[in-house]
Amino acid sequence: MDSRTAFCGALLLLVTLLPLSASAPSKLYIVYMGEKKHDDPSVVIASHHDMLISVFGSYKHGFSGFAAMLTKSQAVAIAKFPEVVSVNTNIFHKTHTTRSWDFLGLDYNQPPQQPGLLKRAKYGEDVIVGVIDTGIWPESRSFDDNGYGPVPARWKGKCQSGEKFNATSCNRKIIGARWYGRGISAESLKIDYKSPRDLNGHGTHVASTIASGEVQGVSYGGLGMGVARDGAPRARLGIYKVCWLDEGCPDTAVLAAIDDAIHDGVDVLSLSVGGVGQEYSGTLHAVQRGISVVFTGGNDGPVPQTVTNAVPWVKTGGR
Numbered sequence: 001m002d003s004r005t006a007f008c009g010a011l012l013l014l015v016t017l018l019p020l021s022a023s024a025p026s027k028l029y030i031v032y033m034g035e036k037k038h039d040d041p042s043v044v045i046a047s048h049h050d051m052l053i054s055v056f057g058s059y060k061h062g063f064s065g066f067a068a069m070l071t072k073s074q075a076v077a078i079a080k081f082p083e084v085v086s087v088n089t090n091i092f093h094k095t096h097t098t099r100s101w102d103f104l105g106l107d108y109n110q111p112p113q114q115p116g117l118l119k120r121a122k123y124g125e126d127v128i129v130g131v132i133d134t135g136i137w138p139e140s141r142s143f144d145d146n147g148y149g150p151v152p153a154r155w156k157g158k159c160q161s162g163e164k165f166n167a168t169s170c171n172r173k174i175i176g177a178r179w180y181g182r183g184i185s186a187e188s189l190k191i192d193y194k195s196p197r198d199l200n201g202h203g204t205h206v207a208s209t210i211a212s213g214e215v216q217g218v219s220y221g222g223l224g225m226g227v228a229r230d231g232a233p234r235a236r237l238g239i240y241k242v243c244w245l246d247e248g249c250p251d252t253a254v255l256a257a258i259d260d261a262i263h264d265g266v267d268v269l270s271l272s273v274g275g276v277g278q279e280y281s282g283t284l285h286a287v288q289r290g291i292s293v294v295f296t297g298g299n300d301g302p303v304p305q306t307v308t309n310a311v312p313w314v315k316t317g318g319r
């Protein structure tokens, strides 16, 4: 140990152990010193500038800086040092995203004496959501029907079979599935499943963000491990496949699906499709029959800072 190291060691001890002067109140500050140039950033400040500071912790791997209890005048003085980029008081951040359900009051973990909206809405129990999209992948665990009661008696929909999809593909979660292949080119029909089965994955994603039951131990290759579930985990799904690989979703099919969905008895209709066509009139009739219609706002305008599908009788949201 050379004398300089010994000196620094002693100083650090001094820096961390000596009590602060009791006169001025101190607060937790973050002293940011930019790119990493120092092995012990707080010692640099304390030793070079002959300061007594109570260090909370140092940042020395990816960048330089430290957190310390400082008085206002210490903070002002340190901010002027050439090694220092900024000095700011410590703040508490709030989490963004993946908390949408909490934000909307659809929280699973509300205390029992304060039941949230989700509980009061019985987790969407027996609400039937029609999803007009690319179909469904029925084997996904999100659509497991374990623990669901019988299909609501008022439901008039059907489970239309086709390629790799038969009556057993529907259950008490996916209570209906229809597909609309008319007007789709032979090539598209050849690539895609001629049935409600979803080759694209979009419709399965959308359906699972609406009414997925709880699935434990979900991760992305081991990252972000947690529980997957959705806003209305007990709701039932009626699937309407109108969108086809390569070709998209013809207005004719969308309208036919809306028409069928009104007949089948959905409570909510979800359309995650873009473009202005006759589908708006269809949704107007759905709303007139007491069905809530939910559209996506789209990812690309019409022009920057705008959304599509914002007709006044529907709800338009982001996912």
Ligand SMILES: *[C@@H]1O[C@H](CO)[C@@H](O)[C@H](O)[C@H]1NC(C)=O
Pocket (backbone or CB within 6 Å): 163, 164, 165, 166, 167, 168, 169
């Ligand atoms: C169709 O039904 C039979 C049982 O009747 C089942 O074994 C089979 O896996 C089903 N096919 C598909 C693609 O779901």
